[in-house]
Amino acid sequence: xxxxxxxxxxxxxxxxxxxxxxxxxxxxxxxxxxxxxxxxxxxxxxxxxxxxxxxxxxxxxxxxxxxxxxxxxxxxxxxxxxxxxxxxxxxxxxxxxxxxxxxxxxxxxxxxxxxxxxxxxxxxxxxxxxxxxxxxxxxxxxxxxxxxxxxxxxxxxxxxxxxxxxxxxxxxxxxxxxxxxxxxxxxxxxxxxxxxxxxxxxxxxxxxxxxxxxxxxxxxxxxxxxxxxxxxxxxxxxxxxxxxxxxxxxxxxxxxxxxxxxxxxxxxxxxxxxxxxxxxxxxxxxxxxxxxxxxxxxxxxxxxxxxxxxxxxxxxxxxxxxxxxxxxxxxxxxxxxxxxxxxxxxxxxxxxxxxxxxxxxxxxxxxxxxxxxxxxxxxxxxxxxxxxxxxxxxxxxxxxxxxxxxxxxxxxxxxxxxxxxxxxxxxxxx
Amino acid sequence: xxxxxxxxxxxxxxxxxxxxxxxxxxxxxxxxxxxxxxxxxxxxxxxxxxxxxxxxxxxxxxxxxxxxxxxxxxxxxxxxxxxxxxxxxxxxxxxxxxxxxxxxxxxxxxxxxxxxxxxxxxxxxxxxxxxxxxxxxxxxxxxxxxxxxxxxxx
Numbered sequence: 001x002x003x004x005x006x007x008x009x010x011x012x013x014x015x016x017x018x019x020x021x022x023x024x025x026x027x028x029x030x031x032x033x034x035x036x037x038x039x040x041x042x043x044x045x046x047x048x049x050x051x052x053x054x055x056x057x058x059x060x061x062x063x064x065x066x067x068x069x070x071x072x073x074x075x076x077x078x079x080x081x082x083x084x085x086x087x088x089x090x091x092x093x094x095x096x097x098x099x100x101x102x103x104x105x106x107x108x109x110x111x112x113x114x115x116x117x118x119x120x121x122x123x124x125x126x127x128x129x130x131x132x133x134x135x136x137x138x139x140x141x142x143x144x145x146x147x148x149x150x151x152x153x154x155x156x157x158x159x160x161x162x163x164x165x166x167x168x169x170x171x172x173x174x175x176x177x178x179x180x181x182x183x184x185x186x187x188x189x190x191x192x193x194x195x196x197x198x199x200x201x202x203x204x205x206x207x208x209x210x211x212x213x214x215x216x217x218x219x220x221x222x223x224x225x226x227x228x229x230x231x232x233x234x235x236x237x238x239x240x241x242x243x244x245x246x247x248x249x250x251x252x253x254x255x256x257x258x259x260x261x262x263x264x265x266x267x268x269x270x271x272x273x274x275x276x277x278x279x280x281x282x283x284x285x286x287x288x289x290x291x292x293x294x295x296x297x298x299x300x301x302x303x304x305x306x307x308x309x310x311x312x313x314x315x316x317x318x319x320x321x322x323x324x325x326x327x328x329x330x331x332x333x334x335x336x337x338x339x340x341x342x343x344x345x346x347x348x349x350x351x352x353x354x355x356x357x358x359x360x361x362x363x364x365x366x367x368x369x370x371x372x373x374x375x376x377x378x379x380x381x382x383x384x385x386x387x388x389x390x391x392x393x394x395x396x397x398x399x400x401x402x403x404x405x406x407x408x409x410x411x412x413x414x415x416x417x418x419x420x421x422x423x424x425x426x427x428x429x430x
Numbered sequence: 431x432x433x434x435x436x437x438x439x440x441x442x443x444x445x446x447x448x449x450x451x452x453x454x455x456x457x458x459x460x461x462x463x464x465x466x467x468x469x470x471x472x473x474x475x476x477x478x479x480x481x482x483x484x485x486x487x488x489x490x491x492x493x494x495x496x497x498x499x500x501x502x503x504x505x506x507x508x509x510x511x512x513x514x515x516x517x518x519x520x521x522x523x524x525x526x527x528x529x530x531x532x533x534x535x536x537x538x539x540x541x542x543x544x545x546x547x548x549x550x551x552x553x554x555x556x557x558x559x560x561x562x563x564x565x566x567x568x569x570x571x572x573x574x575x576x577x578x579x580x581x582x583x584x
Binding site: 014308310313314316317354355356357358359362363365 | 431432433434436437460462464468560561563581582
């Protein structure tokens with residue numbers, strides 16, 4: 001008994017997302033209640049000539065003329081034709097557009113916890129995955145949550161949002177055939193699979209690399225007579241293998257040391273602050289401390305290194321190295337000492353670093369930084385987090401500070417000025 | 431949250447619970463959280479001050495709280511009365527104090543404030559500005575969640 005009442009309390013307390021549920025062709029769908037203006041039963045919509053077949057017409061909603069779209073036709077699902085009878089209509093407010101969508105039946109309002117929502121699988125049928133924001137199982141029913149912003153939002157609408165054009169653009173099948181051809185389709189599929197299998201999000205940050213890699217991938221797979229599509233995690237890993245920056249999981253080499261010395265220049269440096277997000281086992285953090293100490297011996301260096309992999313970050317403070325893993329500048333600077341099982345960094349190096357178990361998508365509180373290092377981690381965050389964190393970097397970096405991202409990641413040009421120094425690319429605030 | 435702080439809290443919770451309850455306990459996967467979160471029903475809070483600042487929450491359902499209080503007092507308790515609450519407070523105090531002792535041995539100076547206890551239904555904790563480490567602990571008596579949020583003083 002104790003168990004059930006505990007569960008009920010937990011369940012009630014966790015509700016933070018309400019959705020309106022409805023059914024189409026016997027399946028349950030849902031939309032965020034915040035997008036729903038009202039629900040009603042309507043009939044006899046005014047027919048609009050020459051409109052796509054899933055536009056039922058326009059409707060006068062208390063003086064406002066709104067388009068009415070049949071979601072069943074739009075998604076190519078069977079419609080029970082009942083001429084002239086009342087239809088269940090959901091009136092949605094998407095950005096500044098109000099429109100009605102007709103469904104088989106509107107069910108009820110369901111409250112869930114956002115945590116229950118799961119990512120859609122790329123193999124979902126019926127509705128194109130781009131238009132699904134997630135699936136949730138509650139009260140024994142599985143609901144597919146539709147992303148109405150994506151379906152009807154500005155992004156999809158052509159310059160003038162003429163009603164006929166809206167659906168034209170949103171129809172998944174048409175988009176593919178008319179605009180892009182089969183090649184783009186595969187690329188789009190790969191993009192979706194990468195995000196589903198490896199939570200690698202293709203955005204402006206990395207699209208250039210993805211396109212290059214796609215060409216390469218096509219050649220490799222065709223010569224090996226394999227499918228282009230990424231079918232499992234192994235395929236996704238193979239695809240992403242060349243994405244990772246040089247010196248991932250090892251200490252940075254002497255070429256990076258020289259590049260960083262040149263990028264920072266000769267001027268006076270009292271205290272130098274570094275953020276190192278996604279430091280993994282700590283190789284990056286140790287490298288940067290040794291590089292700065294060897295180039296700017298008088299300065300006081302403080303590195304905030306964080307990772308959200310508990311196992312890796314826990315081992316960082318006591319990293320053990322083999323002799324052949326140690327690059328020359330670290331040997332010359334006398335930054336390591338021989339201990340049990342191998343070489344370890346000296347106290348003075350360790351004391352310069354604070355290792356934190358931290359998720360970068362949560363609040364970052366650090367003093368203004370001279371250097372921000374975040375290699376190959378933004379690409380694994382969703383687009384909103386990418387934009388937000390890049391903005392945080394911009395705010396958190398000193399005016400002459402440098403940002404080092406993954407070697408295949410390019411931040412927006414209007415905010416960041418690209419600098420190449422040897423094999424290393426870094427960015428200054430534009 | 432600094433990695434050096436994590437283990438002392440996990441170890442202290444493990445040792446103390448095992449000692450005072452005399453039952454098997456298992457630790458769930460640790461994770462980070464920064465959003466507001468529901469509270470199970472009975473929550474003890476201990477503040478931390480010193481070189482760093484923050485707080486530790488011990489969160490459990492009323493049933494679990496009663497079961498723990500019963501086990502610690504060696505008698506069956508059915509109501510969450512003063513004695514039961516004092517017992518939960520004491521448990522929170524013991525775990526936090528041992529963590530702080532361990533941290534002090536490592537060179538980090540903390541002080542703790544007297545524990546306080548909150549009870550009620552449908553409560554929520556929100557301190558979105560700090561990231562909290564969640565240590566879930568499973569016992570035959572029920573589930574206990576330890577929620578640690580500390581940050582270096584500016």
